[in-house]
Amino acid sequence: xxxxxxxxxxxxxxxxxxxxxxxxxxxxxxxxxxxxxxxxxxxxxxxxxxxxxxxxxxxxxxxxxxxxxxxxxxxxxxxxxxxxxxxxxxxxxxxxxxxxxxxxxxxxxxxxxxxxxxxxxxxxxxxxxxxxxxxxxxxxxxxxxxxxxxxxxxxxxxxxxxxxxxxxxxxxxxxxxxxxxxxxxxxxxxxxxxxxxxxxxxxxxxxxxxxxxxxxxxxxxxxxxxxxxxxxxxxxxxxxxxxxxxxxxxxxx
Amino acid sequence: xxxxxxxxxxxxxxxxxxxxxxxxxxxxxxxxxxxxxxxxxxxxxxxxxxxxxxxxxxxxxxxxxxxxxxxxxxxxxxxxxxxxxxxxxxxxxxxxxxxxxxxxxxxxxxxxxxxxxxxxxxxxxxxxxxxxxxxxxxxxxxxxxxxxxxxxxxxxxxxxxxxxxxxxxxxxxxxxxxxxxxxxxxxxxxxxxxxxxxxxxxxxxxxxxxxxxxxxxxxxxxxxxxxxxxxxxxxxxxxxxxxxxxxxxxxxxxxxxxxxxxxxxxxxxxxxxxxxxxxxxxx
Numbered sequence: 001x002x003x004x005x006x007x008x009x010x011x012x013x014x015x016x017x018x019x020x021x022x023x024x025x026x027x028x029x030x031x032x033x034x035x036x037x038x039x040x041x042x043x044x045x046x047x048x049x050x051x052x053x054x055x056x057x058x059x060x061x062x063x064x065x066x067x068x069x070x071x072x073x074x075x076x077x078x079x080x081x082x083x084x085x086x087x088x089x090x091x092x093x094x095x096x097x098x099x100x101x102x103x104x105x106x107x108x109x110x111x112x113x114x115x116x117x118x119x120x121x122x123x124x125x126x127x128x129x130x131x132x133x134x135x136x137x138x139x140x141x142x143x144x145x146x147x148x149x150x151x152x153x154x155x156x157x158x159x160x161x162x163x164x165x166x167x168x169x170x171x172x173x174x175x176x177x178x179x180x181x182x183x184x185x186x187x188x189x190x191x192x193x194x195x196x197x198x199x200x201x202x203x204x205x206x207x208x209x210x211x212x213x214x215x216x217x218x219x220x221x222x223x224x225x226x227x228x229x230x231x232x233x234x235x236x237x238x239x240x241x242x243x244x245x246x247x248x249x250x251x252x253x
Numbered sequence: 254x255x256x257x258x259x260x261x262x263x264x265x266x267x268x269x270x271x272x273x274x275x276x277x278x279x280x281x282x283x284x285x286x287x288x289x290x291x292x293x294x295x296x297x298x299x300x301x302x303x304x305x306x307x308x309x310x311x312x313x314x315x316x317x318x319x320x321x322x323x324x325x326x327x328x329x330x331x332x333x334x335x336x337x338x339x340x341x342x343x344x345x346x347x348x349x350x351x352x353x354x355x356x357x358x359x360x361x362x363x364x365x366x367x368x369x370x371x372x373x374x375x376x377x378x379x380x381x382x383x384x385x386x387x388x389x390x391x392x393x394x395x396x397x398x399x400x401x402x403x404x405x406x407x408x409x410x411x412x413x414x415x416x417x418x419x420x421x422x423x424x425x426x427x428x429x430x431x432x433x434x435x436x437x438x439x440x441x442x443x444x445x446x447x448x449x450x451x452x453x454x455x456x457x458x459x460x461x462x463x464x465x466x467x468x469x470x471x472x473x474x475x476x477x478x479x480x481x482x483x484x485x486x487x488x489x490x491x492x493x494x495x496x497x498x499x500x501x502x503x504x505x506x507x508x509x510x511x512x513x514x515x516x517x518x519x520x521x522x523x524x525x526x527x528x529x530x531x532x533x534x535x536x
Contacts (some may be wrong), residue, residue: 002327003324082322
């Protein structure tokens with residue numbers, strides 16, 4: 001009973017937000033098509049909305065990151081155990097990963113149909129096809145659909161879990177910890193990492209790192225399966241981390 | 254043992270011992286007053302019972318089952334506390350709806366009716382409520398949740414006299430119609446003394462009294478009058494406190510008065526709960 005109610009509470013705004021984003025993306029598509037059709041000198045402009053999935057991945061991260069405190073406290077107020085809170089969060093992430101990965105494929109398919117009917121250059125391209133073009137060429141539409149949906153689902157749940165872990169960590173930390181994190185994250189991402197890469201670019205370690213990334217994402221062989229596996233493993237690790245954060249969390253001012 | 258049982262519960266926050274080996278039982282279908290000074294450990298105890306905090310030692314059982322991380326047990330417990338844990342942008346009517354999701358016996362119609370009676374608009378958002386109306390909102394939830402154990406931590410915070418009276422009236426009506434265990438933690442001792450049956454007094458994390466109201470009040474009496482006469486009367490008796498004003502003195506004593514040996518000019522009265530509480534918990 002509590003699990004069902006907790007799950008319902010976690011997903012209450014998710015659907016609205018996510019499908020609003022799809023709505024906006026479709027609107028942008030339509031605008032792109034209209035601009036091409038209305039082009040006065042009649043040449044075909046190539047306006048493409050690339051990597052539509054990236055917008056959703058970021059949206060999922062932001063939603064997961066934004067609602068930890070509010071949801072956790074509401075569930076605590078209503079007698080939900082931390083174990084059930086964790087299961088409802090993981091379940092929400094999984095459910096949305098599956099829904100969105102399929103919705104993405106349908107969105108792109110629909111966009112292409114609209115472009116074809118309008119007689120313009122295709123207006124939306126999948127980020128997975130852009131990353132793994134050879135795979136898409138070599139396999140039929142059904143298998144491509146399944147494979148890209150799988151990698152999409154893995155990335156979505158990873159994004160959701162990352163958002164949950166970050167927001168949970170911020171919730172658990174004291175004021176000093178939050179300040180330190182707020183400084184450390186952007187400094188690491190935008191200063192430290194680029195600096196280290198600049199200094200150590202030619203080193204064996206960086207070459208190894210790049211090689212590892214290429215391998216675990218399947219970029220070398222142009223296949224999405226390793227990426228699906230990698231993001232699934234990352235999701236499990238982040239899931240375990242989120243449990244460690246939730247299991248001792250308490251309501252706070 | 255049925256009811257909610259605390260067994261050897263201790264809780265420390267850094268250097269402060271909030272609860273010190275507390276063993277206590279909240280029986281079924283009684284109204285308790287949980288009294289204590291600021292920082293005595295009342296809220297900590299209620300938060301541990303409702304699984305919001307974990308004890309460092311000991312355990313809390315409900316009908317023999319641990320309440321910690323137990324959805325079934327927590328489904329029989331509801332706590333309203335000073336902290337408002339509802340989302341700030343949630344409307345009152347949504348809060349009612351969601352409470353019913355988590356507590357299926359929650360009476361939404363009664364909640365709406367009480368909201369109207371208290372003058373609370375259910376279209377308002379939680380963060381737009383004043384302190385008093387935030388308390389009213391939480392009190393309504395507690396009165397409509399229909400679970401066997403309801404804990405009220407400062408249920409009259411910010412309420413005017415009219416609303417406080419309305420709260421006590423509805424509490425007693427509900428208790429009369431459908432008995433449950435209510436534990437009220439409050440600083441307004443005299444007001445709540447007419448409502449409570451059992452009293453638990455906590456001081457520096459330890460339970461110092463756990464008795465029925467009548468038993469506790471029967472433990473003592475008050476003697477007032479000329480300071481000199483009072484002083485002679487109280488010699489050799491168990492005095493827990495005195496108040497002086499000019500030449501007049503009031504003494505608070507434990508035990509039963511010997512009316513036969515009461516000197517003239519001294520007035521004998523019963524102990525009132527607030528005065529007894531102050532004397533028992535003074536440092």
